Amino acid sequence: MQAMVYRGPYRVRVEEKDRPSIEHPNDAIVRVTRAAICGSDLHLYHGMMPDTRVGSTFGHEFVGVVDEVGSSVQNLKVGDRVMVPFNIFCGTCFFCARGLYSNCHNVNPNATAVGGIYGYSHTTGGYDGGQAEYVRVPFADVGPTLLPDWMDEEDAVLLTDAVATGYFGAQLGDIKEGDVVVVFGAGPVGQYAAASSWLMGAGRVIVIDHLDYRLEKARTFAHAETINFTEHDDIVVHMKKLTDHLGADVAIDAVGAEADGNLLQHVTAAKLKLQGGSPIALNWAIDSVRKGGTVSVMGAYGPMFSAVKFGDAMNKGLTLRMNQTPVKRQWPRLFEHVRNGYLKPNEIVTHRIPLEHIAEGYHMFSAKLDGCIKPLIVPSA
Amino acid sequence: MAYTPDKPKLAETSEQLRARIPGWGADLDPKDRPSVPREVFDPSFSGAHWEFPERQPENTPRERSIEHAFLTPVFGTSCPPKGLSGVIRRYSYAKYSEGRAAHWLLLLAADRVDTVEGTLRSFVSRRPDNPVTETGILAEGPRHGRRADRGHHLLDPIIVAAPWVLGAALGVAVVRRVAGRSRG
Ligand SMILES: NC(=O)c1ccc[n+]([C@@H]2O[C@H](COP(=O)([O-])OP(=O)(O)OC[C@H]3O[C@@H](n4cnc5c(N)ncnc54)[C@H](O)[C@@H]3O)[C@@H](O)[C@H]2O)c1
Ligand SMILES: [Zn+2]
């Protein structure tokens, strides 16, 4: 089968690989019909995530058709159209039993601090991902859900991570009616977090980025006010001015490890890999939220230390909330929101790229070419 | 105002927002939010029909974090460690917990070694690495227009090109040496 393969930092290509096989009785093999590239994949693509091996296949957002099932699979059969959450999880460990599906303890031998994720380095379990024609799906009775007939396939693939993550990020903000919410990052996660904040009753939503074309989308898609941080000397002071010197009630970091805006942080983290991630947006979030406020961290950081302004967070009495999204838990309610038209996931899709052209796809998304916000991948099979 | 008791007034009331934004307030009640409360004990909810899953066979020795009691019942089997990078990876897993920076720095070092090994290996395969097609740089043609994010990417080309330039320089030096010796 054809699959995207990592060759080293900033280099990927399509290779002929063996079709995956059943390795555990509860595995399924899924033929991928749509996949996507996520902002998280860029951390791998840029060589920031430890234990990203040459030859591995990325991709944790995908939907497809069940092609084969293991002997103990009861809930799926060959031919079912399924959407697969980006988390791999067992359903019954201490954490899964409590709904913390993104923190499963039974699927990732390489690290205890993170659960299992498809195509996301050995640090999350060493599974190949869905930017390929076929993918191995462990715990087929637990993770995948039948793709509802009424749902658009592109909406479905976006629900496997980006939409669920934006929605989850807004929930972790503990938004109350009339709260001022500031979202750092106008990528897919930031767009959905901003849109979801209104569902929770936000009174004002401000999105911050430095890419005007993405901010424009945040205005139309997420009905948000926007700020280009490069137009202000000091974004924290600007945020204070905008909020009567109180600060926002809730700040959401939808940027993560490769944040721009401070050369020293960016170079030490994103380029020299001396930090787990450059916490520029996170530090701005900490400094621009009000005392007693909440910071929700959706942005991903590497497992090493990062230079976070912890003293400010402590002195301000902030609540910091964060996690990888337990995607499947979000779905029943999110499906209703999509069906009601409250969230329209595919409106942010800008590119549909054949799997053969995945190298260009990565470069385009990484270098923000051609107005790219969310690229989908279309396998040929 | 932060200096007085009341919250600053918003530009729009809840009613105005509800009228302007489809779905505004649909999840106002925390009970409607799927992640509230964070932990809800319900082991049967997920569809699992086991208490502890069957174990996937370990066909090749599988490295694992020493913070785990044992190899997890299910694991990925992509790209087992190999070559010098594999030796570094296995050492890092065997010796250091996730709490130690050495663990992650060794893994990152192994990643860089793996890249070099992969490229060298590709030169004796039918499909040598091609930095032009693999970086996707061709997407930068007139078809797709300019970068929106230029400042950010000043360093990227250097990082991508440096190993190739160094490799080429080294190659030239070696060839010269060998050629020089055979002449002299
Ligand atoms: N928690 C989870 O489960 C989860 C799931 C998916 C993605 N993520 C993470 O969320 C983050 C965003 O993902 P995405 O797909 O939207 O990625 P993206 O790269 O498309 O978006 C990031 C955006 O942040 C902007 N940005 C950079 N520096 C900034 C700064 N200092 N302030 C404000 N904006 C800044 C960039 O211009 C870009 O538009 C990534 O770190 C990703 O790994 C987490
Ligand atoms: Zn993702």
Ligand SMILES: [Zn+2]
């Ligand atoms: Zn589990």
